[in-house]
Amino acid sequence: MKNDGCTPRACPSSEAPVAGATAERGAPLLQLGRRPPDRRAILGASVAAVAAAATGSGCGNHRFDAHYKELTDEDKRRIFERIEAETRARTGVDVKISAPQPMDGVEFAYALDLSLCNGNRRCAEACARENNLPDVPKFRYIQVLEMDRGTLDFENANAYYEHDEVPVPGKVYLPVQCQHCANPPCVKVCPVTATWREPDGLVVVDYNWCIGCRYCIAACPYFGRRFNFHEPTVRPRDINPDQGYISNRLRPVGVVEKCTFCLQRTRVGRYPACLEACPTGARKFGNLGDPNGEVRIMLERKRVYVLKEELGTLPRFYYFYG
Amino acid sequence: MSCKKTSPTWAVAAGLAWALGAAPGCDEHDRHAFPAPPASVAAETVTVEPRTQLLPTFPCSSRCHSARESQPDKRLLTEFHTFRNTEFHHGDPAGWCYQCHSQKNIDRLVIASGELVTFDEAYLLCGGCHGDKLRDWRLAVHGKTMGHWTGNKIRRSCTGCHNPHNPTFPHLVPEAPPVRPEHGERM
Amino acid sequence: MSVFSGLGTAAKEIVRGGRIYYAWVALLLVFISLGLVAYVGQLRNGLGMTNMRNQVAWGFYISNFTFLVGVAAAAVLLVIPAYVYNFKPIKEIAFLGELMAVTAIVMCILFVAVDVGGPANLWHLIPFIGRPNFPVSLLTWDIVVLNGYLGINGFIFFYVLYKVSRGQKYSRILPLILLSIPWAVGIHTVTAFLYNGLVARPFWNAAILAPRFLASAFCSGPALMILVLQLVRRQFRIDIDGRALTKIAELVAYALAFNLFLLGAEAFKEFYGQSEHIAPMKYLYLGLHGHHALVPFMWTALTLNVTALMLFLVPRFRNNVKLLNVGCVFILCGVYIEKGLGLVVPGFTPDALGEIYEYVPSVTELAVSLGIWSSGALCFTLLAKFSIPVFIKAKQFTLLGEPSE
Ligand code: SF4
Ligand code: SF4
Numbered sequence: 001m002k003n004d005g006c007t008p009r010a011c012p013s014s015e016a017p018v019a020g021a022t023a024e025r026g027a028p029l030l031q032l033g034r035r036p037p038d039r040r041a042i043l044g045a046s047v048a049a050v051a052a053a054a055t056g057s058g059c060g061n062h063r064f065d066a067h068y069k070e071l072t073d074e075d076k077r078r079i080f081e082r083i084e085a086e087t088r089a090r091t092g093v094d095v096k097i098s099a100p101q102p103m104d105g106v107e108f109a110y111a112l113d114l115s116l117c118n119g120n121r122r123c124a125e126a127c128a129r130e131n132n133l134p135d136v137p138k139f140r141y142i143q144v145l146e147m148d149r150g151t152l153d154f155e156n157a158n159a160y161y162e163h164d165e166v167p168v169p170g171k172v173y174l175p176v177q178c179q180h181c182a183n184p185p186c187v188k189v190c191p192v193t194a195t196w197r198e199p200d201g202l203v204v205v206d207y208n209w210c211i212g213c214r215y216c217i218a219a220c221p222y223f224g225r226r227f228n229f230h231e232p233t234v235r236p237r238d239i240n241p242d243q244g245y246i247s248n249r250l251r252p253v254g255v256v257e258k259c260t261f262c263l264q265r266t267r268v269g270r271y272p273a274c275l276e277a278c279p280t281g282a283r284k285f286g287n288l289g290d291p292n293g294e295v296r297i298m299l300e301r302k303r304v305y306v307l308k309e310e311l312g313t314l315p316r317f318y319y320f321y322g
Numbered sequence: 323m324s325c326k327k328t329s330p331t332w333a334v335a336a337g338l339a340w341a342l343g344a345a346p347g348c349d350e351h352d353r354h355a356f357p358a359p360p361a362s363v364a365a366e367t368v369t370v371e372p373r374t375q376l377l378p379t380f381p382c383s384s385r386c387h388s389a390r391e392s393q394p395d396k397r398l399l400t401e402f403h404t405f406r407n408t409e410f411h412h413g414d415p416a417g418w419c420y421q422c423h424s425q426k427n428i429d430r431l432v433i434a435s436g437e438l439v440t441f442d443e444a445y446l447l448c449g450g451c452h453g454d455k456l457r458d459w460r461l462a463v464h465g466k467t468m469g470h471w472t473g474n475k476i477r478r479s480c481t482g483c484h485n486p487h488n489p490t491f492p493h494l495v496p497e498a499p500p501v502r503p504e505h506g507e508r509m
Numbered sequence: 510m511s512v513f514s515g516l517g518t519a520a521k522e523i524v525r526g527g528r529i530y531y532a533w534v535a536l537l538l539v540f541i542s543l544g545l546v547a548y549v550g551q552l553r554n555g556l557g558m559t560n561m562r563n564q565v566a567w568g569f570y571i572s573n574f575t576f577l578v579g580v581a582a583a584a585v586l587l588v589i590p591a592y593v594y595n596f597k598p599i600k601e602i603a604f605l606g607e608l609m610a611v612t613a614i615v616m617c618i619l620f621v622a623v624d625v626g627g628p629a630n631l632w633h634l635i636p637f638i639g640r641p642n643f644p645v646s647l648l649t650w651d652i653v654v655l656n657g658y659l660g661i662n663g664f665i666f667f668y669v670l671y672k673v674s675r676g677q678k679y680s681r682i683l684p685l686i687l688l689s690i691p692w693a694v695g696i697h698t699v700t701a702f703l704y705n706g707l708v709a710r711p712f713w714n715a716a717i718l719a720p721r722f723l724a725s726a727f728c729s730g731p732a733l734m735i736l737v738l739q740l741v742r743r744q745f746r747i748d749i750d751g752r753a754l755t756k757i758a759e760l761v762a763y764a765l766a767f768n769l770f771l772l773g774a775e776a777f778k779e780f781y782g783q784s785e786h787i788a789p790m791k792y793l794y795l796g797l798h799g800h801h802a803l804v805p806f807m808w809t810a811l812t813l814n815v816t817a818l819m820l821f822l823v824p825r826f827r828n829n830v831k832l833l834n835v836g837c838v839f840i841l842c843g844v845y846i847e848k849g850l851g852l853v854v855p856g857f858t859p860d861a862l863g864e865i866y867e868y869v870p871s872v873t874e875l876a877v878s879l880g881i882w883s884s885g886a887l888c889f890t891l892l893a894k895f896s897i898p899v900f901i902k903a904k905q906f907t908l909l910g911e912p913s914e
Contacts, residue, residue, distance in 0.1 A: 067633075067640050113464075121497035138501040139563060143862055154863030155788055155798075160502055165493040176862060185708055191648035192633040193640045209640075211633055212556070212626020215648055217566040221709035223862045227566060227626065230557035253555040254626030269472035280491060281466030281483060292366065293471070294462045301463060311708045322464050503562035503866050 067193070068099075068206040068246055080245065087239075087250060095241040097249055100267035102200035107288040108261055109201070109295040110272075112175065113322040114305070116282035119144050119166040119173030126277030127177075130262060131248040132240055134232035141259040142177040142274060143223060177274075178203060178224030178259040179307060179315030186216035186225060195256070201288075201316050202263050204246040210255040217256065221308050222315075225258045261285070288316070368475045371468075371482055374441045380429070387428040394420060411488045413451070422447055422486070441481070448480040455480075522895040534890065537883040544880010547873045548623060556626055558873040564866035565857040567624070569874040572849035573881070574620040576729065577613045578700045579722065579848060581658065583730015584610035585693040586760055592686050598750030599757075602738060604900070607666045608892050609734065610693070614659040616885040623877050647703045654696045661689050670896050673903045697722050710856040712789035721771045722848070727764035728814075729844035731757045732837040737889075739834070745897050755828055758836075762821035765840065769814060789855035792865070802867045803854060806846050813843035 065071075065079055080097035087095050124142040127133070133140065145157035149170050157174070167173065180203050187196055187203060194210040197203050217225045231253045243249040244264030251257050262272040266285070275283040286293035295318070298304075302320040309315075379385050386402065396418040399407050410417070424430040430438035434450045449456030458464035459480070466483065469476040484491065526534075551558040561568040587606030590596040622628060633639035634652060643649040665686055672679035701719035708714055735754055742749045779790040791797050793807045820826045820836035827833050850870075859865045870878075 116491075118491065118494065119496060120494040121499070122494075124500075125497045137503075137557075140500045143500070145862060153785075154861075155785065155859055157863050159862070159864065160499040161496075162499060163496060166496045167493070189646050189648065189707070191642050191646045191652070192630075193642045194633070209630070209633055210627065211630040213621075213624070213648065214561075214566040214626070215646070217563065218856065219707050219709055221861050223563070223860060223864075226563050228555065229559075229562060230555050252627075256626075266471070269470040271468065271471055276468060278466070279483070279494065281464070281478065284462070284467070286471050294467065297461045298463045301458075301461070313708070322458060503564055505560045505869070506871065 065208045067209050069196075076245070083245075083249065091236045091239060093236050093239045093241060095239065095243050095249075097243050097245055098264065099245040100264065102198050102202075102267065105287075105289045107201040107316070108180065108266060109286065109288045109316040109318065110180070110261065111284040111286075111295045111298045111304075111318045111320055113280075113282040113284070114172070114174065114319050115321045116280040117144075117173045117175060118280055119146055119161070119168075119171070120279065122277040122279055123175060123274035123283065126273045127259070127262075129238060130240055130265070130273035131259075132234050132238075132243070132250055134230075134234055135238075136233050137230050139226050141224075141226065142175050145174045145176060146171050147174060148172075174319070176222055176224075176307065177317070178220075179222050179313070179317040180259075180261060182314035182316055183312060185219040185221065185311075185313060189215045189219040191215065200267070202260055202266075203258070204260050204263065205256055205258060206246060207249070207251050207255045207257065212254040212256065214256065221311050221313060225256050227256050228253045366473050366475060368462075368477050369469070370442065370445070371476055371478045372442045373444065373479055373481055377441060380441070382428045392420070392425050392428070394418075394425060406487060409485075409488050411490070412486065442479070444481045444486065445479050448486070518895070518899075520895075522898055523891050526894065530890075530894075534887065537887040537890070540883035541880050541887065544877050544883065547876035547880065551623070551873050551877065552628075558871065560868055560871040560874065562866055562868075564860040564864050565854060565868040567853050567857065568868055569850065569870035569878055570620045570624040572853045573878055574617050574624075575700060575852060576845055576849045577617045577620065577885075578655070578696055579726030579844070580730045580733055581610045581613035581617065582693040582697040582723070582726045583734070584613075584662065585690045586727060586731045586757065587734065588686060588690055588693075590756060592683065593690075596753075596756065598753035602749055602753060604666060604669055604896070605738065605741065605893070606734060607662045607669075607689075608889060608896070609730075609737065610662040610689075611659060611666060612885050612889040612892070614655055614662070615888055616881055617655060618659075619881045619884065620878075623881070647699065647706055650699045651696075651703055654692065654699050658689070658692050658696050661685060661692060665689065666892075666896075670899055674899045676903060694723065697726050704852070704856065707856075709861055711786040713852075713856045715775070717771055717775055721768065721775070724764050724768035724771055725844050725848045728761055728768055728840050729848070731761045731764075732840040732844075735761075735837050736834065736841075739830075741893065741897065745901065747897070747901060751830075754830075754833065755824075758821055758827045758833055761837075761840065762818065762827065765814065765818045765821060768844075769818060772811075788859050792858050793851060793855050797859065798865060800858075800865050800867050802869055803850065807851055810843040810846035810851060813839040814847070817843065 066075065071079070076099060080099075083097050084095055087093060121142075121144050124140040124144060127141050128135075131141065143159040145154070145159050146161045146168070147153060147157045149172050152174070161168075161171075180197075180201055182197075182201065184197055184203050190196075191213060192209060192211055195203065195205045195216055212227065214227050217227060228251055232251055234250065239250070240248060242264060244260070247260040247263035262270070262274075266272055271285055272283075275285050284294045284298055286295040288295060290296060298320055299318065302322065305319040305321075306315050307317075307319070374380055396416060420432075422431055424432040424438050427438055430440060431444060431447045432438055433447050439446050445456060445459060449459075455464050459477070462475070462477065465480070466478040467475050468478070480486070547558075559568060559570075584606040587599055587603045591600035591603040622631070625631065634641050634649070636643075641649045641652075643653070665682060668682055669679050698719050701722040704710070704713035705716075705718045706714075735757055738749050738754065741747070776790065776794075779787045788797055792800065793803055795801070796804050817836040817839040820832050820839070827836070854868050857866075858868070
């Protein structure tokens with residue numbers, strides 16, 4: 001795929017020294033005419049051109065990429081190659097973009113043993129590295145809430161605790177991330193279907209399609225989503241080159257992102273990064289369709305607690321006391 | 323199941339319930355409507371993470387214990403094992419090495435039945451008292467599982483996480499918290 | 510042909526004007542440029558230039574949007590007495606209500622546009638080219654009804670103007686005018702449902718929200734109307750029947766009383782029940798865990814609203830133009846706080862996991878909002894400037910001093 005004259009320098013958003021994301025904002029609008037015409041471009045160009053001109057950030061033809069669900073294999077190959085090339089040009093890192101497909105008969109679910117979690121936050125950090133989360137601004141997909149023993153009260157919880165050692169006597173810990181609801185309120189509200197629930201239960205976002213209205217953030221009862229208010233920056237040496245198109249690839253500013261249960265790992269049979277990093281073994285992951293899977297067995301044998309069950313969101317994230 | 327996929331709840335919310343006929347009976351999600359198992363559930367192979375090779379002074383017999391007599395009675399340890407005197411916090415404070423280590427073969431553990439097991443099979447020993455935990459561990463509900471959820475699983479043994487002489491899970495230094503959001507252009 | 514000549518006349522009308530007019534337009538243009546500069550900064554650096562964060566994902570822009578939907582919806586308050594009850598004094602000025610609706614909707618659309626993170630992706634909302642999530646997402650509903658409302662009122666306004674300028678009757682579009690009444694209720698209800706449907710936010714997820722929206726809209730919109738009508742009366746030296754103003758004021762009084770009643774009902778439920786859902790209410794009126802950025806504003810709003818209610822309930826007060834105007838300003842400020850930041854921010858404070866991030870608008874947000882309000886004012890000024898003379902010429906208005914019936 002050609003570089004549409006989109007040098008990193010031409011793009012205002014990549015002036016930052018190591019802008020980790022926005023691999024795909026590049027070409028000034030003038031270059032539009034030189035783009036190989038495609039379906040989307042013809043339809044959307046006139047409209048988007050106005051918008052892009054208005055924003056002055058008409059860099060990168062991702063403005064005209066189709067929705068993920070409408071991409072043919074050929075489209076995917078082309079777009080992935082383009083993203084790889086742009087990432088290489090800007091960060092010097094060779095990344096590989098992929099889009100592994102859901103497996104038949106698989107619905108993912110997570111389980112977390114609250115009696116084991118000691119609040120060490122290894123999960124949140126491993127997640128950040130796996131999923132290319134920026135360190136500036138430093139947000140995490142997993143909020144580990146510290147609560148007083150004997151309560152389960154969000155309002156008096158603290159996600160920003162700093163201690164020399166955990167667990168602290170008298171405290172309990174509740175890690176919260178996207179619960180991959182089976183009835184996800186965030187998906188309903190999206191005005192452009194930029195977020196949806198995949199057949200295997202993963203709730204994902206198409207970063208090229210999201211308009212950044214943040215309605216989904218308002219709708220999520222679990223603080224499961226993050227918006228890129230700032231240009232996300234990842235140090236090149238921290239970039240995980242194994243990237244999924246709808247999961248951990250570098251995100252542009254102005255879109256919403258979230259935990260995907262490490263789609264790029266779990267769809268090829270691996271465990272999520274947070275699970276592998278957890279030193280206490282509190283985290284369990286598996287296929288609800290497999291009667292012998294870890295999560296099904298846990299559901300059958302343990303008492304389960306689901307966050308805000310009364311909201312009817314049907315989380316696929318179960319807390320239990322082992 | 324089909325209800326779950328084509329739930330009309332949104333339609334209700336959008337005031338369209340009547341228009342769409344409201345598919346009676348479908349607005350209840352079945353909380354345990356798990357997908358049908360895959361045509362071939364991959365055969366699961368569980369490997370217990372071996373421990374022996376990680377023990378720095380193994381084999382104990384040839385390294386040191388060949389040169390000394392075993393002492394069946396509790397005493398204050400000297401030389402190599404002195405730190406165990408204060409470290410030991412497990413069950414009966416009067417406990418002694420040979421409750422668990424075999425006096426006959428110091429490279430083995432001895433379980434309740436009198437059988438000897440290797441350090442890789444320590445769970446058989448631990449399970450002698452902590453039967454409930456052993457059961458959960460076998461089911462992968464307790465303990466850490468790695469590898470692939472699709473079938474090839476690696477299970478960490480009891481002693482991979484717990485120090486058998488002082489099994490309370492160690493305290494850890496937590497990773498730094500996320501940064502609180504701030505006003506202004508600062509991030 | 511006549512359309513073109515009409516445009517020519519309009520252009521001439523817009524350029525002509527006194528010193529105050531020019532100063533006013535120049536001031537607005539300055540504000541608009543300020544807003545543009547701020548907006549370009551926001552585009553280049555991301556929405557981080559605002560004070561919105563993941564914890565409080567919507568702020569000043571959406572607050573203004575919500576308030577303005579109310580203003581737009583309130584245009585019906587002029588249409589109902591004018592066309593349904595044929596109340597002549599208001600019929601004369603009903604087109605100004607339509608004009609205000611148009612302006613308010615334009616501002617609404619601008620406020621939503623500046624709030625999104627990827628304005629260049631907005632084409633994804635367009636049917637066939639994009640993938641609008643209709644009818645599932647209430648936001649798509651809102652886009653449909655707002656644009657529809659803009660279309661209806663814009664069309665009515667220009668059609669009536671055209672017909673009046675040619676001395677013809679415009680009764681043929683009466684059905685459309687009548688349609689705009691339920692449509693106005695619709696835009697406000699849909700906007701309320703936008704918040705109402707979110708189970709994640711107990712402060713919004715209460716059935717009282719939509720009625721409260723309507724009640725407060727029927728306070729603020731007409732209050733603004735009363736003020737604007739007097740300005741128009743002064744500027745164009747036309748007679749606007751005082752009875753029209755007091756009639757509107759009377760409607761405002763009922764709406765205000767109802768709005769306060771609903772607020773009381775809400776407060777009772779929260780404070781008597783003391784469930785955890787009381788937190789946003791506490792944050793608004795008492796402060797929560799040492800955070801009380803909005804407390805002074807909310808009490809100001811409440812005081813203003815109650816005072817205005819007193820002024821409007823007593824006929825002697827509301828027939829006094831000075832007091833009437835004071836009341837209108839009070840209501841505007843009160844509702845602006847209550848249905849703006851006072852509605853949006855507590856939905857997010859505390860957030861879904863109990864965290865409190867205290868939101869106050871940033872300089873960028875204030876500047877961009879000022880720019881948008883100024884564009885709205887400019888739009889209204891220009892449209893009024895060229896349309897009112899047409900109505901005057903067509904003797905739609907009685908000029909100042911003559912009896913009105
Ligand atoms: S936790 Fe939030 S983001 Fe995740 S699926 Fe549920 S509603 Fe959506
Ligand atoms: S922020 Fe993006 S994903 Fe979320 S609702 Fe808006 S368009 Fe959809």
